[in-house]
Amino acid sequence: MGSDSKRADWLNGSDEVQCTWARNYIAKNWSHLPIIQRQSTFMISNQDYASNAISEMERQPDSKQRMNAIRSAWSSHKNRQKNKGDNSHLTIRLSTETQRRLEQLTKAIKSDSWCKTIGYLINKQYEKVKLELQTTEASKQEKKAHKQETNLKNEEHNKRLDSAYVHFIEHNKIKNQLQMAKEKIVQLEASLGNVSEELVFKKDCIETHIEKTSLFVDKLDKLNLQQITPNSESNVNAGAPLEHRSNDNELMKPDSAGLQKNPPATAVNSQITNRPGKARKVFR
DSSP states (O other), X not given: OOOOOGGGTTOOTTOHHHHHHHHHHHHHHOTTSHHHHHHTTSOOOHHHHHHHHHHHHTTSXXXXXXXXXXXXXXXXXXXXXXXXTOTTOOOOOOOHHHHHHHHXXXXXXXXXXXXXXXXXXXXXXXXXXXXXXXXXXXXXHHHHHHHHHHHHHHHHHHHHHHHHHHHHHHHHHHHHHHHHHHHHHHHHHHHXXXXXXXXXXXXXXXXXXXXXXXXXXXXXXXXXXXXXXXXXXXXXXXXXXXXXXXXXXXXXXXXXXXXXXXXXXXXXXXXXXXXXXXXXXXXO
């Protein structure tokens, strides 16, 4: 190679495949270098093209990062070619700044290559993320269990509220029924009082009617007795002396008012006495 820098010791000038790959990489990623723009117009070999570009790059401020990047890119290319068809290998593209940081990490952990550094970082981060995921999952499970417990408590509380509400409704229903029963009792008592008063009134009316009927019956009895008395007197006078009959007939004659005179009490009593089986109480 035209350059004797240790940073370019990975490039073998006799390897046409490597020099071709280096030329394509430089033309694509180092196109800002003036020499790249000049060389693109001349017929120059791949070896000279790569050697001149690397010599120019070493004088640039970011030469170290650029050289590490091209070397890493060549290593990745070789690995891809070597492991072509092997899915156990992965090829990734990293920016220049990321490659610079990866190089610093590789030196910091004293790793042999970027691959080992990347593996180390991935495994370390994996364990961290795994722990976080486990913690997050445990937290989710705890929250889920707490939520289920809360929901269960809420359901039980709602059931108790529903039960209490049902009991409250039933209590009010029974209370209303009791109140209605009391009001019905008051109404019945009032009705019973009215009926009692009515019964008392009817009882008084009946007793009054009975009393009046008894008085009327007594009057009828007296009237009937008065009608029966003359016949009895005639029978008694039939066997008496003639002078006594005329006196008795005088008593039976009607007075000036058209009514018969009342017979003597002795005659009435004798009439009642002389009628066997027909005697009855005349006066109350």
